[in-house]
Amino acid sequence: MTDVHRTVDAIWKMESARIVAALTRMVRDVGVAEELAQDALVAALEQWPESGVPDNPGAWLTTVAKRRAVDHIRRDRRSAEHDELLAHDLAERRRLEDGVGGPEYDLGAAEPASEQEDVLRLMFVSCHSVLPTEARVALTLRLLGGLTASEIARAFLTVEPLIARRIATAKRTLAEERVPFELPDGADPAERLSSVLEVVYLIFNEGYSATSGDDLMRPGLCLEALRLGRLLAESAPDEAEVHGLVALMEIQASRTAARTGPAGEPVPLHTQNRGRWDRLLIRRGFAAMLRARAVGTPGRPGPYVLQAAIAVCHAQARTAEETDWVRIAGLYAALARLLPTAVVRLNQAVAVGMADGPAAGLALVDTLTWDPTLRDYHLLPGVRGDLLLRLGRGEEARREFERAALLTGNAAERAYLTRRAEAIPVGDASTRTFGEAIDAFLAQDRLAPATARSYGQTLWRLRLSLGVGMPLASLTADQIAGAFRGSWGGVAAATWNRHRAAVRAFGAWTHTPGLDAGIPQRMPERRSAPAPAPIPxxxxxxxxxxxxxxxxxxxxxxxxxxxxxxxxxxxxxxxxxxxxxxxxxxxxxxxxxxxxxxxxxxxxxxxxxxxxxxxxxxxxxxxxxxxxxxxxxxxxxxxxxxxxxxxxxxxxxxxxxxxxxxxxxxxxxxxxxxxxxxxxxxxxxxxxxxxxxxx
Amino acid sequence: MRYLMTSRASENAKAPDEKLFAEMGAFIEELSAAGVLLATGGLEPGGVRLVSEGDDVTVTDGPFAESKEAVVGFALVEVRSKEEAVELGRRFRRIVGDGESMLQQVFGP
Structure with missing residues (x-):
C-alpha cells in the first residue's frame, strides 16, 4: 500500500458510516449505496496521487459519492417511486456541482442532526432481524466500521471469501425483504435498540474474550465495538441503554493490559494489578454512566446499565478486598430478574460467593448444574472449582478445573485452568478429615444408588470405629485393617470381600491406594452351616x-x-x-x-x-x-x-x-x-x- | 494505537480569536464523543527543567530563553492507524494556524 492508499483507507474508516448512511438515504439500498461509496474511493485513489490529498478529504469523498448516487438515480429514472426523490436530488446535485472542482467543497451538505439519524437508520438496517447474527456482525463492521472483508475475516479468524459472501448475501436479503431505511416503530425504544446493542456487544466480546484461537483478546475488535458504541451514543443520545453499553465496554476495555499475564495467560479480576487499569478509559466509562443516569428512568435500569453499574463497582475498588460485593450481588439479582439466563445466574453465584461466602455461592451454582445452556460452558466448572477450593474441597476443585480445561476452546485459558488444577496437591489430604472424605466420596454423582448404599454401610461402620475427625492423611492401612477386622472379622468371605471392595474404591478415590493393604481378599469358603440351612x-x-x-x-x-x-x-x-x-x-x-x-x-x-x-x-x-x-x-x-x-x-x-x-x-x-x-x-x-x- | 501530539508555538502565530475558539471547541467535542481524544491540555510557558549528569540532578525553574522550542499543548489520541492520526493532526493544524506539531506513537499499556 502506498502512502496515499493508506491515507484513503484511514479517511474511509473515519467517514464510511456517515457516507454510506447518506447514500443509503438517497438510493434506499445499502448494497447500491456501498458500491457507490466504493466508486468514490476508487476515484480518490486515482486522483489523489496526482492532485495531492485534498484539504478536507472526508468532504471530498462524500461529495464525489453523492454525485455518483445522483447519476445512479438518474439512470434508474424509470423507477416511478424515485421520481419525487429525484427532483430533490437533482437540486442537491446542482448545488454539489457548484462546489466540486472549486477550492471549497460544500461541507454542510446535510444537517448534523439528520446525518446522525441516517447513521442510526443504517445501524438498524444492518442489525435487522431478517439477517442471521453473523451476517449482522459482518455487515455492521463493513458498513459502519469501514472494515474490508479481509480485515473482518482476520478478526474472526476466517477466510476472506467467506466474509465477502456473507456480506453479499446479507445485502441481497435486505433488498429482497425490502427492509426500509427507517427507524423501526415500537412502543419501547430500548427494545428497538436491543438488536443493535446486541451486535455491538457481540463484536466487543469476540474481541475481549476470544472464543477461539490462541490469543485471549483481539483488541482491534474491542476498539471497533467501542467506536460503534460511541457512534450509536452520538446518534441516539437519549437512550440510557446505549450509554450503559458504552460505559460497560469502556470499563471492561480499561482492564485490557491487566487481564493477561506475560505469557498471555488470563489473570482473574480479583488478582489483577489495578495500577495497570487504564484510568482514561475508566473515566470515560464513568462519564458514559453519568449520561446513562441522566437520561434513564430512575429506578428502572436496563440490562446494560446494570452491567455497567457492576463494572463501575469493580473500577471504583482500589483493591480487590475493597470490592463492594454486597452491592454487586444486589445488582446481579436485579439483572437476573431482567435477564434470567444461566450465564447471568452463574455470575450472580460468583458475586454471592464473595458477598455471603463460598457455600452460598456453591448452592446457587449447583442449581445450574443441569442447565442445558451451560452444559459445555467452561466457566461453570471453573466457577465451581473456585468455590470448592475456597471451601477446602481441593479434590473436587481440581476435577472441576480439569473439566473446565477440557471444555474451553481458547488455548491460553486452557493452559491457565490446567495450571490451576495442577496447583492443587493430589489428594489434598492435608486438610480433609476422614469423615469429610467419606461424605464427599459417597456424594459422587457417578455412584449408582445401590453402590453408594453398599459403600456407605462399610464406611459408616469404619467411621464409627475410627472417628470422623481424624485427618485423612494420617490414616494408615494398619488402622483401617484393625477396624475392619474388628467389624467384620467373623463374616462370610463374600461379605468380607464386599466391604473390602468398598475400602479399595474409597482408597483409589482419595489417592491413597494402599489403604486396603492390610485387608487380604478371602476366598469364598464352603460354609459348614450356611444361613438358610434349616430349610430342607x-x-x-x-x-x-x-x-x-x-x-x-x-x-x-x-x-x-x-x-x-x-x-x-x-x-x-x-x-x-x-x-x-x-x-x-x-x-x-x-x-x-x-x-x-x-x-x-x-x-x-x-x-x-x-x-x-x-x-x-x-x-x-x-x-x-x-x-x-x-x-x-x-x-x-x-x-x-x-x-x-x-x-x-x-x-x-x-x-x-x-x-x-x-x-x-x-x-x-x-x-x-x-x-x-x-x-x-x-x-x-x-x-x-x-x-x-x-x- | 495511541499517538501523542505535541505542539509548539510559532513566532508569527496569529492571536487566538473567537473563531478559533469556536472551531477548536467543536473539534475537541467531536473527537471526545467519538472516543478518539483521550486527553488534551495546554502547558504553562516555562515550567521546571531537570537535568541529570552523573549523580547530580540539577533543577532549574523557568522561564527559559529558548521559548520558541517550548511545547505549549498536547493531545493523546486513540486511532487505528498512523494515517488516521495524521489526518486528525492535519485538521488540528488547519484550525490553529501557523506553528508545528509532533506526532509520536505511544508504546506500552
Whole structure:
C-alpha cells in the first residue's frame, strides 16, 4: 500500500458510516449505496496521487459519492417511486456541482442532526432481524466500521471469501425483504435498540474474550465495538441503554493490559494489578454512566446499565478486598430478574460467593448444574472449582478445573485452568478429615444408588470405629485393617470381600491406594452351616426368591439362624435390643417382659453360635441402640401410637419387626412357620433351650 | 494505537480569536464523543527543567530563553492507524494556524 492508499483507507474508516448512511438515504439500498461509496474511493485513489490529498478529504469523498448516487438515480429514472426523490436530488446535485472542482467543497451538505439519524437508520438496517447474527456482525463492521472483508475475516479468524459472501448475501436479503431505511416503530425504544446493542456487544466480546484461537483478546475488535458504541451514543443520545453499553465496554476495555499475564495467560479480576487499569478509559466509562443516569428512568435500569453499574463497582475498588460485593450481588439479582439466563445466574453465584461466602455461592451454582445452556460452558466448572477450593474441597476443585480445561476452546485459558488444577496437591489430604472424605466420596454423582448404599454401610461402620475427625492423611492401612477386622472379622468371605471392595474404591478415590493393604481378599469358603440351612431343600421351590431386598434377606437369615441356634421363642428373639447384645460372649439378655416370670426355667440369656455371630455385626451395621430386628420402613401414624420408645430405632426411625410380618415373610419364602424353623434347629443342639422348650 | 501530539508555538502565530475558539471547541467535542481524544491540555510557558549528569540532578525553574522550542499543548489520541492520526493532526493544524506539531506513537499499556 502506498502512502496515499493508506491515507484513503484511514479517511474511509473515519467517514464510511456517515457516507454510506447518506447514500443509503438517497438510493434506499445499502448494497447500491456501498458500491457507490466504493466508486468514490476508487476515484480518490486515482486522483489523489496526482492532485495531492485534498484539504478536507472526508468532504471530498462524500461529495464525489453523492454525485455518483445522483447519476445512479438518474439512470434508474424509470423507477416511478424515485421520481419525487429525484427532483430533490437533482437540486442537491446542482448545488454539489457548484462546489466540486472549486477550492471549497460544500461541507454542510446535510444537517448534523439528520446525518446522525441516517447513521442510526443504517445501524438498524444492518442489525435487522431478517439477517442471521453473523451476517449482522459482518455487515455492521463493513458498513459502519469501514472494515474490508479481509480485515473482518482476520478478526474472526476466517477466510476472506467467506466474509465477502456473507456480506453479499446479507445485502441481497435486505433488498429482497425490502427492509426500509427507517427507524423501526415500537412502543419501547430500548427494545428497538436491543438488536443493535446486541451486535455491538457481540463484536466487543469476540474481541475481549476470544472464543477461539490462541490469543485471549483481539483488541482491534474491542476498539471497533467501542467506536460503534460511541457512534450509536452520538446518534441516539437519549437512550440510557446505549450509554450503559458504552460505559460497560469502556470499563471492561480499561482492564485490557491487566487481564493477561506475560505469557498471555488470563489473570482473574480479583488478582489483577489495578495500577495497570487504564484510568482514561475508566473515566470515560464513568462519564458514559453519568449520561446513562441522566437520561434513564430512575429506578428502572436496563440490562446494560446494570452491567455497567457492576463494572463501575469493580473500577471504583482500589483493591480487590475493597470490592463492594454486597452491592454487586444486589445488582446481579436485579439483572437476573431482567435477564434470567444461566450465564447471568452463574455470575450472580460468583458475586454471592464473595458477598455471603463460598457455600452460598456453591448452592446457587449447583442449581445450574443441569442447565442445558451451560452444559459445555467452561466457566461453570471453573466457577465451581473456585468455590470448592475456597471451601477446602481441593479434590473436587481440581476435577472441576480439569473439566473446565477440557471444555474451553481458547488455548491460553486452557493452559491457565490446567495450571490451576495442577496447583492443587493430589489428594489434598492435608486438610480433609476422614469423615469429610467419606461424605464427599459417597456424594459422587457417578455412584449408582445401590453402590453408594453398599459403600456407605462399610464406611459408616469404619467411621464409627475410627472417628470422623481424624485427618485423612494420617490414616494408615494398619488402622483401617484393625477396624475392619474388628467389624467384620467373623463374616462370610463374600461379605468380607464386599466391604473390602468398598475400602479399595474409597482408597483409589482419595489417592491413597494402599489403604486396603492390610485387608487380604478371602476366598469364598464352603460354609459348614450356611444361613438358610434349616430349610430342607426339597421344601423350597426352585427359584424362590429371598423376600424383600438384600438387606431384608440378611435380616431374615439372621433371625432364622438365631431362632435355630438359640431355641428361644420367636417373641423373645424379636424383642431383643441392640444394647442387650453381648457379641463377644454370643449371648443377649432377654428383653421380653414375660421372660421375667419364666426366668427360672429359661434363664436370663439367649445364646447363639457361630452362624448368628457371623451375621449379627453386619445386620447391626453400627447401630448401638433399639430393636435388633427392624421393620422395612418407619411406622405409619396408626402404628406409631402402639409402639413404645424402646420399639423404635433411634438411628433409622424404623419400628420393631412384628411377629406377624416375620411369620409372613418366613412362610412366603420357605413355606414353613417360624416355630418350625426354631424347633428343627433347636433340637438337641441348644443346651440353654433344652428339649423341653415349649412348642 | 495511541499517538501523542505535541505542539509548539510559532513566532508569527496569529492571536487566538473567537473563531478559533469556536472551531477548536467543536473539534475537541467531536473527537471526545467519538472516543478518539483521550486527553488534551495546554502547558504553562516555562515550567521546571531537570537535568541529570552523573549523580547530580540539577533543577532549574523557568522561564527559559529558548521559548520558541517550548511545547505549549498536547493531545493523546486513540486511532487505528498512523494515517488516521495524521489526518486528525492535519485538521488540528488547519484550525490553529501557523506553528508545528509532533506526532509520536505511544508504546506500552
Amino acid at each position: 431343600p426339597a421344601t423350597v421351590p426352585p427359584g424362590t426368591a429371598w423376600p424383600g431386598d438384600v438387606e431384608a434377606a440378611l435380616r431374615e437369615r439372621t433371625l432364622w439362624t438365631l431362632l435355630r441356634e438359640s431355641g428361644a421363642t420367636v417373641a423373645a428373639v424379636l424383642a431383643l435390643n441392640v444394647q442387650d447384645l453381648d457379641l463377644p460372649e454370643r449371648r443377649a439378655r432377654r428383653a421380653d417382659r414375660r421372660s421375667d416370670r419364666r426366668s427360672d426355667r429359661r434363664g436370663t440369656w439367649i445364646t447363639w453360635r457361630s452362624g448368628t455371630a457371623a451375621l449379627l455385626p453386619e445386620l447391626l451395621n453400627g447401630r448401638t441402640r433399639g430393636p435388633v430386628f427392624l421393620a422395612d420402613r418407619r411406622p405409619g401414624p396408626a402404628r406409631a401410637g402402639t409402639l413404645g420408645a424402646e420399639d423404635i430405632c433411634p438411628q433409622t426411625g424404623r419400628g420393631r419387626l412384628s411377629y406377624e410380618r416375620a411369620e409372613f415373610l418366613c412362610k412366603s419364602a420357605t413355606g414353613h412357620s417360624l416355630r418350625r424353623l426354631r424347633d428343627r434347629g433347636g433340637e438337641g443342639t441348644n443346651p440353654a433351650a433344652g428339649p423341653t422348650s415349649p412348642r
